[in-house]
Amino acid sequence: MNNLSTKWKEECGVFGVYSKVEDVSLMCYFGLYALQHRGQESAGIAITNGTNMDVKKGMGLVGEVFREHLPAMENKFISIGHVRYSTTGSSLLCNTQPLIANYAGGKIALAHNGNLTNAKNLRRNMEKDGTIFQTTMDTEVILNMIAKSQRDTIEEKIIETAKKIEGAFCLCIMTEDKLIALRDKHGFRPLCYGKTKEGSFVISSESCGLDVVGADFIDDVMPGEMVVIDKKGLQAIRYAEANCNVCSFEYIYFARPDSILDGQSVQQARFNMGRILAKESKYTGDIVISVPDSGNTAAMGFAYESKIPYIEGLIKNRYIGRTFIQPTQEKREMAVRLKLNPIANNIKGKDIILVDDSIVRGTTSKRIISMLYKKGAKSIKMVLSAPPIKYPCYYGVDTSVRKELIASAKSIEEIKEYIGVDNLYFISEKGLRDAFDSIDPNKICYACFNNDYPVLKNDIGEDEKFVFE
Amino acid sequence: MNNLSTKWKEECGVFGVYSKVEDVSLMCYFGLYALQHRGQESAGIAITNGTNMDVKKGMGLVGEVFREHLPAMENKFISIGHVRYSTTGSSLLCNTQPLIANYAGGKIALAHNGNLTNAKNLRRNMEKDGTIFQTTMDTEVILNMIAKSQRDTIEEKIIETAKKIEGAFCLCIMTEDKLIALRDKHGFRPLCYGKTKEGSFVISSESCGLDVVGADFIDDVMPGEMVVIDKKGLQAIRYAEANCNVCSFEYIYFARPDSILDGQSVQQARFNMGRILAKESKYTGDIVISVPDSGNTAAMGFAYESKIPYIEGLIKNRYIGRTFIQPTQEKREMAVRLKLNPIANNIKGKDIILVDDSIVRGTTSKRIISMLYKKGAKSIKMVLSAPPIKYPCYYGVDTSVRKELIASAKSIEEIKEYIGVDNLYFISEKGLRDAFDSIDPNKICYACFNNDYPVLKNDIGEDEKFVFE
Amino acid sequence: MNNLSTKWKEECGVFGVYSKVEDVSLMCYFGLYALQHRGQESAGIAITNGTNMDVKKGMGLVGEVFREHLPAMENKFISIGHVRYSTTGSSLLCNTQPLIANYAGGKIALAHNGNLTNAKNLRRNMEKDGTIFQTTMDTEVILNMIAKSQRDTIEEKIIETAKKIEGAFCLCIMTEDKLIALRDKHGFRPLCYGKTKEGSFVISSESCGLDVVGADFIDDVMPGEMVVIDKKGLQAIRYAEANCNVCSFEYIYFARPDSILDGQSVQQARFNMGRILAKESKYTGDIVISVPDSGNTAAMGFAYESKIPYIEGLIKNRYIGRTFIQPTQEKREMAVRLKLNPIANNIKGKDIILVDDSIVRGTTSKRIISMLYKKGAKSIKMVLSAPPIKYPCYYGVDTSVRKELIASAKSIEEIKEYIGVDNLYFISEKGLRDAFDSIDPNKICYACFNNDYPVLKNDIGEDEKFVFE
Amino acid sequence: MNNLSTKWKEECGVFGVYSKVEDVSLMCYFGLYALQHRGQESAGIAITNGTNMDVKKGMGLVGEVFREHLPAMENKFISIGHVRYSTTGSSLLCNTQPLIANYAGGKIALAHNGNLTNAKNLRRNMEKDGTIFQTTMDTEVILNMIAKSQRDTIEEKIIETAKKIEGAFCLCIMTEDKLIALRDKHGFRPLCYGKTKEGSFVISSESCGLDVVGADFIDDVMPGEMVVIDKKGLQAIRYAEANCNVCSFEYIYFARPDSILDGQSVQQARFNMGRILAKESKYTGDIVISVPDSGNTAAMGFAYESKIPYIEGLIKNRYIGRTFIQPTQEKREMAVRLKLNPIANNIKGKDIILVDDSIVRGTTSKRIISMLYKKGAKSIKMVLSAPPIKYPCYYGVDTSVRKELIASAKSIEEIKEYIGVDNLYFISEKGLRDAFDSIDPNKICYACFNNDYPVLKNDIGEDEKFVFE
Secondary structure, three states, X not given: OXXXXXXXXXXXXXXXXXXXXXXXXXXXXXXXXXXHHHOOOEEEEEEEOOOOEEEEEEEOOHHHHOOOOOOOOOOOOEEEEEEEOOOOOOOOHHHOOOEEEEEOOEEEEEEEEEEEOOHHHHHHHHHHOOOOEOOOOHHHHHHHHHHHOOOOOHHHHHHHHHHHOOEEEEEEEEEOOOXXXXXXXXXXXXXXXXXXXXXXXXXXXXXXXXXXOOEEEEEEOOOOEEEEEEOOEEEEEEOOOOXXXXXXXXXXXXXXXXXXXXXXXXXXXXXXXXXXXHHHHOOOOOEEEEOOOOOHHHHHHHHHHHXXXXXXXXXXXXXXXXXXXXXXXXXXXXXXXXXXXXXXXHXXXXXXXXXXXXXXXXXXXXXXXXXXXXXXXXXXXXXXXXXXXXXXXXXXXXXXXXXXXXXHHOOHHXXXXXXXXXXXXXXXXXXXXXXXXXXXXXXXXXHHHHOOOOOOOOOOOOOOOOOOO | OHHHOOOOEOOEEEEEEEOOOOOHHHHHHHHHHHOHHHOXXXXXXXXXXXXXXXXXXXXXXXXXXXXXXXXXXXXXXXXEEEEEXXXXXXXXXXXOOOEEEEEOXXXXXXXXXXXXXXXXXXXXXXXXXXXXXXXXXXXXXXXXXXXXXXXXXXXXXXXXXXXXXXXXXXXXXXXXXXXXXXXXXXXXXOOEEEEEOOOOEEEEOOHHHHHHOOEEEEEEOOOOEEEEEEOOEEEEEEOOOOOOOXXXXXXXXXXXXXXXXXOEEHHHHHHHHHHHHHHHHOOOOOEEEEXXXXXXXXXXXXXXXXXXXXXXXXXXXXOOOOOOOOOOHHHHHHHHHHHEEEOHHHHOOOEEEEEEOOOOOOHHHHHHHHHHHHOOOOEEEEEEOOOOOOOOOOOOOEOOOHHHOHHHHOOHHHHHHHHOOOEEEEOOHHHHHHHOOOOOHHHEEOHHHHOOOOOOOOOOOOOOOOOOO | OHHHOOOOEOOEEEEEEEOOOOOHHHHHHHHHHHOHHHOOOEEEEEEEOOOOEEEEEEEOOHHHHOOOOOOOOOOOOEEEEEEEOOOOOOOOHHHOOOEXXXXXXXXXXXXXXXXXXXXXXXXXXXXXXXXXEOXXXXXXXXXXXXXXXXXXXXXHHHHHHHHHOOEEXXXXXXXXXXXXXXXXXOOOOOOEEEEEOOOOEEXXXXXXHHHHOXXXXXXXXXXXXXXXXXXXXXXXXXXXXXXXXXEHHHHHHHOOOOOEEOOEEHHHHHHHXXXXXXXXXXXXXXXXXXXXXXXXXXXXXXXXXXXXXEOOOEEEOOOOOOOOOOOOHHHHHHHHHHHEEEOHHHHOOOEEEEEEOOOOOOHHHHHHHHHHHHOOOOEEEEEEOOOOOOOOOOOOOEOOOHHHOHHHHOOHHHHHHHHOOOEEEEOOHHHHHHHOOOOOHHXXXXXXXXXXXXXXXXXXXXXXXXXXX | OHHHOOOOEOOEEEEEEEOOOOOHHHHHHHHHHHOHHHOOXXXXXXXXXXXXXXXXXXXXXXXXXXXXXXXXXXXXXXXXXXXXXXXXXXXXXXXXXXEEEEEOOEEEEEEEEEEEOOHHXXXXXXXXXXXXXXXXXXXXXXXXXHHHOOOOOHHHHHHHHHHXXXXXXXXXXXXXXXXXXXXXXXXXXOOEEEEEOOOOEEEEOOHHHHHHOOEEEEEEOOOOEEEEEXXXXXXXXXXXXXXXXXXXXXHHHHOOOOOEEXXXXXXXXXXXXXXXXXXXXXXXXXXXXXXXXXXXXXXXXXXXXXXXXXXXXXXXXXXXXXXXXXXXXXXXXXXXXXXXXXXXXXXXXXXXXXXXXXXXXXXXXXXXXXXXXXXXXXXXEEEEOOOOOOOOOOOOOEOOOHHHOHHHHOOHHHHHHHHOOOEEEEOOHHHHHHHOOOOOHHHEEOHHHHOOOOOXXXXXXXXXXXXXX
């Protein structure tokens, strides 16, 4: 029921495996399943046996794209995979990843999570020199730059490229004999690596991807770092000064709670946000309920801190997927109830504290509040583990809704009235910073809350449709 | 990842709409979505305009079967639908429902949730008289009996049939001008009805199906009652003395927490089970964690009663569906981790109270316990909101695993050792009874726990493959 | 481009294999491919291993229904199959064959080619006794009658049934241990059997089906005969006096030219029709051209007899199948040209003799004539190897166009004017009879030409939608 | 049953429409249907409205790729399409056409029929300069060269490119406002254009494509010519001296008989070949039969010249398509019989003249001969309307079987013995030349017969897998 969602879109996920002994396709497939929350629009897996490369990709969930079989090849030993976020609009099969190409140095495949802020200029300059582009993805810009580099080795070519591109990029690159992972110097998006008992190396956007294939976490790919895996083993190379700006929204909403990103447990951060919300808001009430699933962890934290009982107030239908038939306008209300249904017993006559992660457009919150009042809620106080989102993101989040950001146009008081709630509290930026107990809060990006962008907004603001990879 | 599941299978769900003003196909579709948890193997919707009937059904989820379009017809005004539980084995398209047929009285369609205990005998007797059977479903037995009844009206034919069949049956029947719902005198499976603001009548296995289409709950179809809806309105007819034996497992596991069955909120019952488990077990620990999602509500109840904090210990992957590629044996461990991943931070060094609804074969519990210890759990006490399941169910639950019921072969001490947990507590039958605060606990069936079957086990025990509708 | 076709629809094809050594599914699949011209709407294959039966069937061509795999079973040794003609209208999956059922005697599967003339009465009578019908096929009527027979053996039950049903029926029946073929006493539709070098017995609607699986022709199933194949071998049983009325249209149009039906080569009959047309019409011209493919053989015969050269005048597109996107009305002309394209060189300035098999509605002939004149034909004389079709068929041909039979409303002169041809000649009934050189012409049905129906038209003429199997 | 075919593979077909009034997608779809014989592996249609471009392409037949819908866009006015030949091997979705790209000048789409002989060098040189290639098609080489051209206009860029590429190429190019067709100076592959009554311009590989959309033939795109269609109308530009070498195999086998290529009717040429075969071989016999469909026209010519009757001896199954389930080895014979079935009546005791177009590997001919003898043929004389194929083709024909060319290794006598025929006659090269009655025989390429290649075989002979577009 994507069309009813007003959440910011998750961006993408990348995964890579290098193994002479394990089934790299199957591991990549499992890894992508674990990263599925980062992108539901398309999925792809590329493999190599050292001579040939093959890729299988398509629109849909991992389970749909690989319903019948995985890409197969004798003696395959490297695999990279990609999941892409869900979007509305026309089928864009050509924009699926990994992207695979021949260049002077042989075959290369690339999967990308992020968004370049200078892609348009780079693309234009290459077009002037006679380059053609078959997709609208930054990934193709990066591939062309690597191919055009005059450096000798693939590592140097990639580093030269990484120094020219700006913005957010986590790359997972496969050549005929190497698996290479690279993270931009800001580290906007997460990327880490690990090793299985069988000695296979694994790259994953989030640590939950390592867990699923039984790989032990080695380290995050540091901002400004490149990790090269080949027959000689793994080598981490610093290619740029880090200027760390990890995305705060990864902790608030995007990442899986069981992931640890740059040392910080996502679940712990969210739990802390809930506790801090309890302390900051000082709200009291009969029960704490969550907007499932995004508000669950913070709601537990709020309940823990406030000693107010946490119980279920809204039930989420687990079966609503991409194939939903659109109701006509008059039946639209049904579609909302289909997604979330209140438990009347727990709502009626109660003073409720309602916990969610964030408010983007406010329309969903408005519907939920209305639904709860209809079931007899006495009062509703809403708390949010993200501060008001006032500014768009240029680093890999779908900001197609940026003109509709309610907090950029309305005051908190106005939002409260719009969504029709008795009380409304957003976590403070300081409170959010305090929630990070295992990562330096200064190394985190809060630009969508405070307009403090770590990278020059080069060609940002032009009226183009962004495509995030 | 059905093959990894060791839960008892949900049975089926039925839904029906009678409306001269609303879109009955679309409402049925929404209703089936809300009942999807009751059956993921197949789905079907039948409609009539008073002259013709049409049905569209297929294997898979509601969203898959009706990916493209719903059954359509000018002036359709009655619709019935069915979802069927997930099973392994060959494609059984012929066993999908609703079943539609011509008989001397015209066209009739039937959707059934339950299991007849005397179906085999009835079928044999009719075969002796020259009747053929094109499916293996009880539904076809019932249809044939209705057609063979010498009574005058369809209501009388159905009642005559209902008096001859034994076991569990909730029927949703559509003729060319009537929508009829009927529940066996024991009321094993739930069934209720409601009315929308536009005056449309709705039948649903659970009240959550009424909620989604905006119908206000009128009443449960009482055990031994038939409800007839036609142009004259709705009429409830008692056709048999009730001997109420509502399935306790509906409250423990099958039904959606936001449903109210026979007056009892499912969420409230589960929450109470958790509280009672806390009181009975007297377990203490650092944290309460749940096996998601089946243990969530009881875990909250345990936490509420014990004051021990409830936090997330295991994260469930929301994207694992029917299309999962089977890993080879050596990668099977990945498939388990793919489904549930522990949050190491919350586990390490903790005395854990782990809450789940029930243990069937014990294999999944064993894997989860092992997973938690690997992540550093200091101790694990497991509590279950169902007593030990020692006996099979003959009333609509898939008992294909009945020979593997761990509690029928092992003592609690042995189970504890098998799954490798420090402490293990099953709710007492008395505790379970106490959890029902809005329904008379004596009107509930506990046969799978205590062998006290409300219906003679006629042809039960014979070595046949049961097919549950 | 079925919707543009105005040909009478082929009816159905049946096939059966009994073999302890060969792969009965695969042979049945090959056999259905050879009989595909008899039905393109749906296909199905049923198999048994002596204990279980399984069936796989679906809408579409043999190659589409069995795209992925054939029905499979350990030790399967009997298989029957069915192809059904192409029809417009809603998807009728429930009407696919073979039909499989349980009855008191065990499992039985049936495939039927033909049309019962008393099906409606039989159905009504059974409904009165409480029988339900899940399809609209005569096949289900026959199955019920077999099941209701009080005779002892399956052979007797089938014979009893065969004596009660009237009209056209070729049955291919599979029980758990027998393969049975039966043909009505009129022999309207063809049916024959053979044996492979490996000793497998094969039943086929046409002898071309025997050829493809390498079976040597043994004999036709005689009108009024039943053939039973089991572990004791093959036994032919006469169950009724034959009153032979083989369909003349099988020879004119339906059957494959490489088939021999009841001793008569189809190709030879068509070739003879062409020769007789030349003799009867005495037409002269520059060239003989055919409307491909239905007129090809007769055109060769005409050329042979008249010594006028036979060359290609119209080219048929081989790739137009079921999946054709419908053009809007203004582009409809394109769809016609897509199907048949004239070769201008051969047309321009020529006196043309155009050969086709028959005229049903006349619209296609009209379009073809017009097309040829546009390409510069000097004159066109059209000859047809069927006499004018004036009367509907009740024995297995789709007569949904019967109200549109041009020859039932118009004289030959009027038809000539309607289709805009210079001269028009239909073969005489005597000429048609003379074309049969290896079968007694008196044993052939010409009812659609001369209204001399061999079977009482019991419930014929009632306004019901016929369903032909 | 592609795998049983030993014919040379058809190459590709291109189509284009420019129309402000007609539906360009639908016309392109019809055009591709008419050209389907030139390629059954994949199909694609690209469209533009002057601002955006969209393409829909996929593996399979036109009817399969566009089963649901055509590419759609408001105000679309140009469309180009492509069909690609059938090949075995892995799915190569990335190699489907038209190829669409952005370059400095805007958007461009290209469809290509032919094969460049210097593609490998061109590709290598561009790779050295940093160009990446995402497919293995020559089409991408051409697109890159156009984009890299420093000329001012798109026409000049294309001409510059056309002068640098060598071999066979018929291009259909779409920019945001122009439809451009171009043919190499040798004219290996056919290309023509026409205009509908509504004033729409149409490009087609063969004239049968013009016929289907109702376009009147204007002219062939001459070898060395470019045709540009835009709002100003149509302009034909000569860009190179023609050195005409039209492929003789287009007339012998590839093209549709109803097409006229470079003034020569294909049907007439084939008919002439048959007549010449009769004169040259002086074979006598009872009947002339054809290997359908490739030998049909020549067989009619042979019959015409020799006065020996032409009748059907082999019947081809019209329903065997891509979806054929492969039989195991022992059932392979069935697959052969499924494709072609002899008519025993016409074969038995006859002295047969068997006409086919060509022998590539000889295996199919061998099977057919054997089949005919089994059916009682007294003697078989085989004649072929192509001389022995001794040399591979480098201009767009799949020569993957070139090592298996029976005539490159065996003498005619040896071939005769291998295929087991009584007599065997190949048309002489002179005879073949004489069959062309409306085109100068000196303007035709006979390289595969006589090794006289019109273009230097630059990188020919290297051991690479050719990919033909």
